[in-house]
Amino acid sequence: MQRREALNKLGILSGAAFLATSGLFNACNLTDKKRSALTEKDIPLLDEIGETIIPATAASPGAKAAGIGAYMLAMVNDCYTEKQRSVFIEGMDMLDAACDKQHNTSFIKLSAEQKKQLLVQLDKEANASVKNKTNSNEHYFSMLKRLTISGYFTSEIGATKALGYEAIPGKFEGCIAFKKGDKPWATN
Known part of the structure; x- marks a missing residue:
């Protein structure tokens, strides 16, 4: 009876030691890895960036009202290649670092003017990288801007409030007069 108890305890002890060390090694590896996808925590930041690109006006709601952050999260995580996703996520991290370096705060806490200045600076940087062909990858801000525009104008809010929309059927x-000041038409 004592021999069985000893073997049983020895088995439990060696199993616990094995699990503890493998857990320790896995924990070390997790901190070294770069994140490979956007998370729900990124939605408020993406909403703010989108709202800065397409702000609310008296005539139409902005990108945040269209849920642009959730749209970008889905598109980046589900539709982008691994390479595109890593460029986008690294860019978001660089944007966060630039805000912290220039203003000692996050993008969300910046004033509207500071947000606009930062995004104009990034837009110039993205345009320069296209003109100079300095990078084989697309600039992350170009991706961000394209996602904001496509997500907003294909959303219900963008298509019905910002664009002229007539439901089908x-x-x-065949010939509709277009007067100066009319909204552009949404497409299906």
């Missing part, structure tokens, strides 16, 4: 009018 409806009557077909």
